[in-house]
Amino acid sequence: METGEGGKKPAGEPWFAxxxxxxPQRATLLTVFSFALPLLVWCAFSYxxxxxxxxxxxxxxxxxxxxxxxxxxxxxxxxxxxxxFQEAVRAGNRxxxxxxxxxxxxxxxxxxxxxxxxxxKVLRHLxxxxxxxxxxxxxxxxxxxxxxxxxRDIATGARIPDSPDLDDENLAIVSKNWSAMSRVSPTxxxxxxxxxxxxxxxxxxxSSNPDYLPAPHEVVVTGFRDFTAxxxxxxxxxxxxxxxxxxxxxxxxxxxxxxxxxxGVLCGTxxxxxxxxxxxxxxxxxxxxxxxxxxxxAIFLANDAPKIALVFVGTIFQLVLVVAxxxxxxxxxxxxxxxxxxxKQRQLLTSVVIPGILPNLYNDLRILLGWAWTxxxxxxxxxxxSGLTEFIETQGRxxxxxxxxxxxxxxxxxxxxxxxxxxxxxxxxxxxxxEAAAKANPIIRAxxxxxxxxxxxxxxxxxxxxPRTRQAEKA
Amino acid sequence: xxxxxxALHPLRYLKQSPAVRERFDALKKRPVVxxxxxxxxTFPTPGGSVTALRDVSFDVYRRExxxxxGPSGCGKSTLIRILAxxxxxxxxxxxxxxxxxxxxxxxxxxxxxxxxxxxxLTVKQNVMFGPRMAGKRGATVESEARQWIELVGxxxxxxxxxxxxxxxxxxxxxxxxxxxNRPRILLMDxxxxxxxxxxxCQMQSYLLQIWKNLDITILFITHDLDESAFLADRILVLKxxxxxxxxxxxxxxxxxxxxxxxxxxxxxxxKHRIDQLIHPESQSKSDEIPFxxxxxxxxxxx
Numbered sequence: 045m046e047t048g049e050g051g052k053k054p055a056g057e058p059w060f061a062x063x064x065x066x067x068p069q070r071a072t073l074l075t076v077f078s079f080a081l082p083l084l085v086w087c088a089f090s091y092x093x094x095x096x097x098x099x100x101x102x103x104x105x106x107x108x109x110x111x112x113x114x115x116x117x118x119x120x121x122x123x124x125x126x127x128x129f130q131e132a133v134r135a136g137n138r139x140x141x142x143x144x145x146x147x148x149x150x151x152x153x154x155x156x157x158x159x160x161x162x163x164x165k166v167l168r169h170l171x172x173x174x175x176x177x178x179x180x181x182x183x184x185x186x187x188x189x190x191x192x193x194x195x196r197d198i199a200t201g202a203r204i205p206d207s208p209d210l211d212d213e214n215l216a217i218v219s220k221n222w223s224a225m226s227r228v229s230p231t232x233x234x235x236x237x238x239x240x241x242x243x244x245x246x247x248x249x250x251s252s253n254p255d256y257l258p259a260p261h262e263v264v265v266t267g268f269r270d271f272t273a274x275x276x277x278x279x280x281x282x283x284x285x286x287x288x289x290x291x292x293x294x295x296x297x298x299x300x301x302x303x304x305x306x307x308g309v310l311c312g313t314x315x316x317x318x319x320x321x322x323x324x325x326x327x328x329x330x331x332x333x334x335x336x337x338x339x340x341x342a343i344f345l346a347n348d349a350p351k352i353a354l355v356f357v358g359t360i361f362q363l364v365l366v367v368a369x370x371x372x373x374x375x376x377x378x379x380x381x382x383x384x385x386x387x388k389q390r391q392l393l394t395s396v397v398i399p400g401i402l403p404n405l406y407n408d409l410r411i412l413l414g415w416a417w418t419x420x421x422x423x424x425x426x427x428x429x430s431g432l433t434e435f436i437e438t439q440g441r442x443x444x445x446x447x448x449x450x451x452x453x454x455x456x457x458x459x460x461x462x463x464x465x466x467x468x469x470x471x472x473x474x475x476x477x478x479e480a481a482a483k484a485n486p487i488i489r490a491x492x493x494x495x496x497x498x499x500x501x502x503x504x505x506x507x508x509x510x511p512r513t514r515q516a517e518k519a
Numbered sequence: 520x521x522x523x524x525x526a527l528h529p530l531r532y533l534k535q536s537p538a539v540r541e542r543f544d545a546l547k548k549r550p551v552v553x554x555x556x557x558x559x560x561t562f563p564t565p566g567g568s569v570t571a572l573r574d575v576s577f578d579v580y581r582r583e584x585x586x587x588x589g590p591s592g593c594g595k596s597t598l599i600r601i602l603a604x605x606x607x608x609x610x611x612x613x614x615x616x617x618x619x620x621x622x623x624x625x626x627x628x629x630x631x632x633x634x635x636x637x638x639x640l641t642v643k644q645n646v647m648f649g650p651r652m653a654g655k656r657g658a659t660v661e662s663e664a665r666q667w668i669e670l671v672g673x674x675x676x677x678x679x680x681x682x683x684x685x686x687x688x689x690x691x692x693x694x695x696x697x698x699x700n701r702p703r704i705l706l707m708d709x710x711x712x713x714x715x716x717x718x719x720c721q722m723q724s725y726l727l728q729i730w731k732n733l734d735i736t737i738l739f740i741t742h743d744l745d746e747s748a749f750l751a752d753r754i755l756v757l758k759x760x761x762x763x764x765x766x767x768x769x770x771x772x773x774x775x776x777x778x779x780x781x782x783x784x785x786x787x788x789x790k791h792r793i794d795q796l797i798h799p800e801s802q803s804k805s806d807e808i809p810f811x812x813x814x815x816x817x818x819x820x821x
Contacts, residue, residue, distance in 0.1 A: 375635075377635045378635055381637075384628060384697070384706075385628075385697070399639045400638075475680065
């Protein structure tokens with residue numbers, strides 16, 4: 045029941061009513077939420093440590109005595125193991141500590157060179173912190189001279205790292221090490237380098253989710269980096285990859301359409317074709333397209349041909365059956381009416397069947413295009429890996445999931461927005477359907493939801509203008 | 520109003536005024552447009568073949584308006600579909616202007632009960648469909664189509680699509696579309712059955728006017744007694760199981776017809792006769808349902 049001004053539903057309208065249409069405002073709001081909610085859940089799990097965060101992501105790593113497993117900064121260890129890891133390093137430090145205080149810089153111990161090597165590692169364990177603070181570039185992580193200077197600066201308090209910072213324990217270790225190191229040499233000199241064991245930095249880290257769930261901001265930053273990186277000799281740029289993937293999907297789909305639509309229409313129109321083609325098609329579609337991949341490579345050899353063929357094989361059998369069914373769905377009385385108006389067999393096909401099924405055929409093809417997208421990854425694994433899939437595969441193997449997510453999301457967006465554009469186009473292509481007169485697409489409305497909200501809020505702030513605008517809208 | 524007068528003579532419907540008799544004499548002198556000869560139709564079913572039509576024969580004269588009525592299952596839809604050529608007869612023949620016909624053709628226009636306008640064509644394009652199928656193109660086809668649309672009073676909607684029209688308007692376009700082919704006979708299969716009562720009345724008057732002003736013969740299927748008595752010159756009453764000709768009634772109601780005639784004794788007698796033929800008394804008694812009283816005392820509504 046609509047009461048109140050301008051068809052607005054009263055405030056008491058229930059949200060939950062069986063099969064009752066929601067007001068357009070509520071429908072739009074919910075569409076916005078349907079996208080916002082998953083994002084909010086992702087943010088919550090990423091930025092609220094108490095929700096999950098089963099791991100610690102290392103900012104500073106360290107070596108342990110007699111343990112071969114090496115962690116570097118950026119690695120994740122489980123939250124249970126992390127204190128154990130720190131304790132193991134502290135135990136090693138306790139053994140070293142006595143010697144470090146009482147050593148004589150002029151006397152070289154017998155195993156000096158191996159100790160020096162270990163000490164250089166300790167020195168470099170600070171490098172990730174320095175890079176993160178912007179004191180070093182990625183390339184300088186092995187520049188011992190610069191790192192040496194940084195140890196000095198931190199020990200003397202000349203510079204204080206703040207993101208990440210060093211905890212008090214590590215600050216103390218830095219100054220103890222530095223007081224020993226500086227007694228040997230004030231600047232870095234590989235010949236004159238401390239030869240008694242230095243204290244190891246204690247592992248330091250922040251709670252985090254496993255690497256397969258990077259935080260939204262990491263995904264955005266990495267995605268931006270990946271997509272703006274220029275192409276290299278053996279590495280196409282991301283947009284070239286996108287273009288390649290889109291060509292494969294649309295190429296395979298276009299071919300399937302070219303062959304499948306006429307066959308489907310014939311099957312739906314003439315029982316002869318239906319009985320001849322459909323039983324085998326129905327059987328063939330149960331054979332998974334990927335099982336043909338090696339066969340397709342044997343037939344079509346390298347490059348894109350077998351990939352396009354896979355999308356084709358994966359799509360065409362469904363397409364023929366769906367189009368045949370749609371064609372059969374045409375109102376039989378329309379065909380009878382056309383016959384009583386003098387239409388001959390050929391004219392029935394060209395003047396009734398084809399124009400009559402076009403809107404539904406268009407919808408079928410929209411759905412089947414989505415179907416073709418699902419073959420993308422498998423198609424790109426056929427033969428030589430290529431396109432977006434090769435990128436996903438490589439990065440995923442390196443566990444760079446912050447690089448993987450942007451690509452997955454992009455594929456989804458390409459498919460989704462293609463479909464939305466096609467849905468909007470349908471209204472213009474087929475003005476005779478009753479859907480063409482329907483209200484604007486909910487997704488489009490959702491996209492303009494925020495701008496409209498802001499505009500309305502701005503309009504409401506002008507008390508003398510607002511009533512006039514509203515009247516003008518009514519008129 | 521519709522209760523039959525008890526004093527009504529059972530054969531009152533056979534009495535024709537001199538003017539009406541003169542009309543029928545003139546009508547029967549006109550050439551026969553459609554002639555149905557010993558028509559049979561049997562359908563094979565798992566339980567053996569079922570006879571839908573048995574030995575149906577009748578003639579329709581030029582410019583006659585004939586209605587076909589009968590109880591459900593009498594095969595009236597099968598009959599009209601055979602006449603249109605959409606189904607084949609098992610035996611017998613259909614002659615149009617003396618020539619046997621088989622298969623559908625533009626010489627027998629048809630208006631269906633369901634809306635069969637082509638949804639992708641505008642009103643004008645729908646009306647032009649028949650001529651276009653015959654290979655006609657150009658401005659004359661279009662201007663003729665406009666005239667047909669004007670005839671059914673839809674000039675304002677010539678560029679509308681069917682989904683923008685009401686049910687009554689759709690059927691008017693369907694009539695114009697069938698007439699645009701200049702058929703020898705217009706077959707109408709319960710064309711107003713899906714319309715509401717008011718629109719149906721309007722459409723009946725419209726149809727009579729079109730019929731009056733055009734050289735057109737109409738065979739009209741209906742299950743509505745009032746409709747048949749209001750529209751028809753003669754009413755072909757069919758029997759059910761199998762469908763056979765029961766009687767051809769010459770409607771004694773004079774023309775031009777109007778809704779005022781619904782209470783005349785000719786009209787009532789005709790309806791009464793059809794009712795007798797379609798619902799024999801023996802049948803209606805067995806259909807009576809015992810009605811238990813399910814209300815408390817003191818709230819009588821009668």
